[in-house]
Amino acid sequence: MKTVFVVNSGSSSIKYQLINTKAKKPLLSGLIERIGEPDSPIPDHEFGMSLVLAKIGDLSRDIIAVGHRVVHGGSEFDGPTLITNEVEREIEALSRLAPLHNPANLLGIRAARVALPDVPHVAVFDTAFHQTMSPASYTYAIDKEIANKYKVRRYGFHGTSHKYVSEQAAIVLGKPLSSLRTIVLHLGNGASAAAIDGGKSIDTSMGMTPLQGLVMGTRSGDIDPAVLVHLNRAAGMTVTELDVLLNRQSGLLGLTGMGDMRDVQAAAMAGNDEAELALQVWRHRIRHYIGAYYAQLGGLDVLVFTAGVGENNALLRRRALAGLEHMGILIDNDRNELTSREARVISPVGAPVTVMVIPTNEELEIARQVESIVS
Known part of the structure; x- marks a missing residue:
């Protein structure tokens, strides 16, 4: 049985699912909370990830890849992307646009790459689905030089949800x-x-x-x-x-x-x-x-x-x-x-x-x- 390990990392949490995509259902899911908080027994995301893998146990042998939710992909990423060191750096640079989310997503990526170094890791961006918007739709009417320099434009979010739901509608109908x-x-x-x-x-x-x-x-x-x-x-x-x-x-x-x-x-x-x-x-x-x-x-x-x-x-x-x-x-x-x-x-x-x-x-x-x- 081949599975995908899906990770949604927050600043003090790791939400995860182990999914059999053929069966279209999770085999295991859970949440690690209070990472790095005062008096927490979980000092950082690497330790939190080790606890997750301990819960997964022998099922980890069937993991073919790890999928990471990343909130902001800017205009650089328009689809799922194999994570390399360079991609990590680009996600970090985009933290200027999503300071509450991308740094937290990166914590999970780095912890998981250490814990599972022998399988591919893939970033799936909330913004990617909306990269098909036209310039007329995503452009703000402000000074274009300022907009270009500071990446000021509309990106959109919840793209993973909008994609899934719209495709399911067609299937059901x-x-x-x-x-x-x-x-x-x-x-x-x-x-x-x-x-x-x-x-x-x-x-x-x-x-x-x-x-x-x-x-x-x-x-x-x-x-x-x-x-x-x-x-x-x-x-x-x-x-x-x-x-x-x-x-x-x-x-x-x-x-x-x-x-x-x-x-x-x-x-x-x-x-x-x-x-x-x-x-x-x-x-x-x-x-x-x-x-x-x-x-x-x-x-x-x-x-x-x-x-x-x-x-x-x-x-x-x-x-x-x-x-x-x-x-x-x-x-x-x-x-x-x-x-x-x-x-x-x-x-x-x-x-x-x-x-x-x-x-x-x-x-x-x-x-x-x-x-x-x-x-």
Whole structure:
């Protein structure tokens, strides 16, 4: 049995799965936490990786490759990439664009390359799927010399999820991927939308960083950049304080004091006006992107919900799409209320746009991409 070892490394954690790609399921999964924290028995990622391999045991003999999730690949990486020392250096250089993520991803890469030196290691980038966007889509209208020097452009994220889900939609519907105009709504604590034409991303809501776009658990999403200038001048807020405000103290948390959608929804149903407004802002932003992507795609064949909220919250799916019947987007209430871990259609039979719920599986998609490289 041949397997791919998938590693998602954070600054103080290692999340992992051992996946049999033919069976399309994990043989083993787990999480090592509190790496390097005070009083933790796990001093660093190398020690953490040794604990992971001890858990895997004899199954490690069947590993044909290791797949590493890397958040930011810039414009340098447009697909899965065999990791060499040079690739490591390029990922490190891209840490300027993803200072919270790429350094943590590198810790896992280096620890795994030490622990498993005799198998290939492959980087799979969150940004890679969106490298098919046109210059018109990814270019910010700022001074071009500054933009080029500091790599300022839209990159997009959640690409592994958007790729997996859009391809699964075609498989479930029994239609060629090349024939489908698809909008994917990846709605979780982090959230993004993508317009996918014939299997290729043509637009996505996140930008140079994962901050742009939809309202998220703690991130603001779209905001007038002059707000930052105003807060600097009027409130004396520093760059660091503004960064914390937009990434960690905004979104649902900023509007309600609650960063978890389940808590916000419960409060709204109990009559909390702030929570209800937050849901309306969340919904308004989603509909904004659906309309924009409908226009960009020249119509729509499939709309897919995925990730934690998208997969599990029937009420918010219904609220997000209510009133879009004129665009051919409808939900069958009975289908929508069904609870399942399987991909499914929730629009009425014969609806102009097929609305679906498809559980994402980023680890399996990483394993598939890794397998395509090593084979």
